[in-house]
Amino acid sequence: MAEKLVTSEGLFTMVEKLLGRAQVTAPREENGIAVFGPVNSAGQVELDGPLPVIPEKSVVFPQSETLLRMDLGGEVPKVEAVEPEGEQVILGVRPCGLQAFARLDRVFLEGAFVDPQYRRRRDHTLIIALTCPTVKRSCFCRAFGYGPSDGSGADLQLTRLPGGSFHLETLTERGGEFVAEMEKEGIAGLTDAGAEAGSAARAEKARVERLAERSAAAVSTEGVVEGLDGMYDDPYWAQLAERCISCGICTYLCPTCHCFDICEKARGPEAERYRCWDTCLFSNYTLMAGGANPRPTVRERLRNRLYHKLNFFNHRYGEFLCVGCGRxxxxxxxxxxxxxxxxxxxARSRAQGVSVNG
Amino acid sequence: MPVNESAAAEAEMMTEAEMTTDGASGAGADAGTGTWEPRIVAFCCNWCSYAGADLAGTSRKQYPANIRIVRVPCSGRINPQYILRAFQRGADGVMVAGCHPGDCHYTTGNYYTRRRFSVVQRFLEYVGLHPDRFSGHWISGSEGEKFVQTAREFTEKVRSLGPNEKMRDVL
Amino acid sequence: MSEAIKTAAPVEGEPMPAELKTAEIPTRRGPAPGDPEFLGALRDCCRSLLAEGHVQRIIAYRETPDSLRPEVAFFASPEETGDLVWDLFCNTNICKYLLDYRTFEGRIGVVVKGCDARGVVQLINDMQIPRDKVEIIGICCPGQIDPAKVESAAGEAWVSRVVAGPDSVEIVTEEGTEMRVPLESVLTDRCLSCRKPNPPVADVVFGEDQKGRISDEVFEQIAELERMSSAERDAFWNRHFERCIRCFACRNVCPACSCTKCVFDQQEPDWLAGERNQANQHFFQITRAVHVSGRCTGCEECDRVCPVGIPLRLMNKKLWKDVKDLFDSPLPGTKLGVRSPLVMWDPKDADSFE
Structure with a gap:
């Protein structure tokens, strides 16, 4: 599709324009930490920083959101569903974030129940991806069959060119409409990309793909699902759990972890139902009324998380729930x-002689 | 009766669970008038400060109806979480009151209170709560007048600050 | 009884348990980190402790392929100690794992830096584990390196290994290129202001006492905050608290957080609801800080692990500063047999009540 060239000033103006009509989420710096979060001015956007700690999922699946509002004061209780409002733009989504959206879509949108909150947010979110400016040692996207320049799933994709400008690629119709709208606004610094910019972008993509190549040699998914099939009761989980402190960092920073809890709060006659992130690493996650807990120790909880990422999800959806972002x-x-x-x-699967190819 | 009725109703000993449900949000001083009135929660020890408030009432001395008393067995029983919870559920000011040092019914309870709240008070200020929204007082069972004075002064201070937004979690 | 509270009336309740009175054992000394003999001597020490049955478990670190991130490891037999490691990347404070050994029958050895050792002492003082159950293998710490700082110094290249000298470090990349950067530029933030790098209590010590780095930066920041108006402080903390994702890592690593049931995990009453709003964020942050005040050893492990960079040290150190000013007690974890100043009292205490 269409290819454009936009200067960093041009991009700045585009973000300023966007701010008036949508909630913009982008990487920004907070106390030295890169996070994805809402921005109020284009100056806050920090596209050259490292992979943001807070993942992109928080845009379509916020840490907490109200589902229902209730007024129980009258004779007949009033209950009203709360719908997410407005348009959203998420800028600077990395390829791993795009992959994560694809996984979340399968969970929330496939099958008999379509999650209305998620559907609404997803439909009203324009995704502008960013080719990773660099590849960290903790990145292992290549193990999952995509790379740091893969824009699939985005509406538009930005690639930072050596000169400082951005190559802007339109990937969907919606992305095209956005670019057309911006052109109509007359953004200075937004021009058609010539052959030179196009090849510079391809060169930059090839460069980061080469950087990612380094991790491809070290990490592989071959035999992982099969190996785990026979490892459920392995002493390995107890060893690993020994040093797990059972915090929620890995799950809350994970771009694909999507477990939530639904709770209510009441203040006098008024009440709200909301949902908020939850994590299988917390003992309360599986705690039942009466005090029984089917995952009583860290061993079961940590094992559950790792199986969900590398085995269970695969059996159900045919792909890994881990996308190799490395957070x-x-x-x-x-x-x-x-x-x-x-x-x-x-290694276990090789030792068992399980045929990886079926 | 000069003693505010809702304050008296709330003065019954509460369990921890009750305190954390819906204590401070019930309609009170501002019901019906349309003008804003500060809501103040006062944690009073059973033996001195609560008796002081009682004495104010039986002496027919009036103190602002903005004060809602939560009676606790000893000021040493007041967990800093109660203070935070009161602010969360709509208090505009919180007061802690106990027996004068040396007079504790349990001999030393208020010495612990003193240490604990010296630290907590400074810390609440440090994280951005206005210093006038939280205060600690020693009020004995015979100091009905001091209770009235303290309640008036504190209420006026909080009134001049306006509604508290920090930590507030009301629908 | 604490020396610092000489005027205090006797504390009510049970007398101090015998294990808290244990005199400090004269320590044996080993070579310092940086000495070529160091790692061998440390491994020998751990091996013989296990082999001779002095300890049944050793909590330390093990090498991993990523040399910047050694992992915490639990050694049960002398044969396993071959890949035990201690270098400038052993950031994790391991003292908290002692709580997993509360019901363990044997003795446990812990390889600790100055900050970790204070955590061990604090757990002993908080009566979480008896002194005689722990073999403290202390290391006078020259300062730890932040892997993220090294990685950002190396840019796009992957770091293969880091060779630390006294003032600078050499970063060797996978491609074989080398670069030298000042040590201070890659040290963790907490090490840059560490005043107590030596284990206050230990059975074996490696290295000679380190000076530490005397920096008042944290206290200057606190003073700056104190000078602000209430509204400015409110805005400052709101901005930071807002970012909290409530992963509870700060609590889970904290040697002062030893409750069997944490208030944040309680469901009846649900002190901390899951909803992410300003009220709950404040409740969590303030309650956590207040709960550890008087027992926080200043190891700043919470600050290190916080994934969203909330300056927890600015709360912990503020509380510590006030506790110290008001009650004149030693830094928690620096002395055996000291109780938290907040569970003691003195009739002459300062009075902020009216």
């Missing part, structure tokens, strides 16, 4: 590394 690897306080779990499972 859990980088931020785990005790350096638990999912790549080592994958290697362990792969």
């Amino acid at each position: 859990c690897v980088e931020h785990c306080p005790t350096n638990i590394d999912i790549r080592k779990v994958m290697a362990k499972a792969a």
Whole structure:
């Protein structure tokens, strides 16, 4: 589709224009940490920083959101569903974030029940992806069959060119409409990309793909699902759990973790029902009324998370729930590394002689 | 009766669970008038400060109806979480009151209170709560007049600050 | 009884348990980190402790393929200690794992830096584990390196290994290129202002006492905050609290957080609801900080692990500063047998009540 060239000033103006009509979420810096969060001015957008700690999912699946409002004061209780409002733009989504959206779509939109909140947010979110400016050691996207320049799933894709400008690629009709609208606004610095810019973008993409190549050699998904099939009661989980502190970093920073809790709060006659993120690493997650807990220790909880990422989801949807963004690897306080779990499972499958090809 | 009725109703000993449900949000001083009145929660120890408030009432001395008393067995029983919860559920000011140092019914309870709240008070200020929204007082069972004075002064201070937004979680 | 509270009336309740009175054991010394003999001596020490049955478990670190991120490891037999490692990337504070050994029958060895050792002492003082159940293998810490800082110094290249010198470090990349950067530029933030790098209590110590880095930066920041108006402080903390994702890592790593049932996990009453709003964010942050005040050892592990960079140290150190000013007690974890100043009292205490 169409290819454009936009200067960083041009992009700045585009974001300023967007701010008036949509909630813009983009990478920004907070106390030295890169996070995805709402921005109020284009100056806050920080596209050259590292992979943001807070994942993109928070835009379509916020940490907490109101579902119902209730007034129980009258003779007949009033109950009103709360719909998310407005348009959203998420700028600077990395390829791993795009992959994560695709996984979340399957969970929330496939099958008999379509999640209305998620549907509404997803439909009203324009996704502008960003080719990764660099590849960290913790990145292992290539293990999952895509790379740091893969824009599939986005409406538009930005690639930072060596000169400082951005190559803007239209990937969907909606992305095209957006560009047309911006052109109509007469954004200075937004022009058609010539052959030169196009080839510069392709060169930049090839460069980051080469950087990612380094991780491809180290991490592989081959045999992971099969290996885990036979490892459920392995002593390995107890060993791993010994050093897990059972915090929620890996799940809350994970771009695909999507478990939630539904709660109510009442203040006098008024009440609200909301949902908020929850994590299988917390003991309360599986705690039942009466005090029984089917996952009583960290061993069961950590095992559940890793199986969900690398095995259960695969059996149900035919793909991994891990997208290799590396956030859990980088931020785990005790350096638990999912790549080592994958290697362990792969080794087990080789030892068992399970045929990987079926 | 000069003693505010809702304050008296709330003065019954509450369990921890009751305190955390819906204590502070019931309609009170501002019901029907349309003008804003501060809501103030006062945690009073059973033996001194609550008795002081009682004495104010039986002496027919009036104190602002903005004060809602939560009676606790000892000021040493007041968990800092109660203060935060009161602010969450709509309090504009919170007061902690106990026996004078040396006079604790349990001998030393208020010495712990003193240490704890010296630290907590400074900390609440540090995280951005206005210093006039939280205060601690020593009020004995014979100091009905001091209770009235304290209640008036605190209410006026909080009134001049306007509604508290920090930590507030009301629908 | 604490020396610092000489004027205090006797504290009510049970007398101090015998294990808290244990005199400080004279320590044996080993070579310092940086000495070529160091790692061998540390491994030998751990091996013989296990082999001779002095300890049944050692909590330390193990090498991983990513040399910037060694993992916490639990050694049960002398044979396993071959890949035990201690270098400048052993950031994780391991003292909290002692709580998993409360019912363990044997003794446990812990390989600790100055900050971790204070955590161990605090757990002993909080009566979470008896002194005689722990073998403290202390290391006078020259300062730890932040892997993220090294990685950002190396740019696009992947770091293969880091060779630390006394003032600078050499970063060697996978491609074989080398670069030298000042040590201070890659040290963790907490190490840049560490005043107590030496284990206050230990059975074995490696290295000679380190000076630490005397920096008042944190206290200057606190003073700056104190000078602000209430509204400015409110805005400052709101901005930080808003970012909290409530992963509870700060609580889970904290040696002062030793409750068997944390208030944040309680469901009846549900002190902390899951909803993410200003009220709950404040409740969590303030309650956590207040709960550890008087027992926070200043290890700043919470600050290190916070994935969203909330300056928890500015709360913990503020509380510590006030506790110290008001009650003149030693830094928690620096002395055996000291109780938290907030569970003691003195009739002459300062009075902020009216």
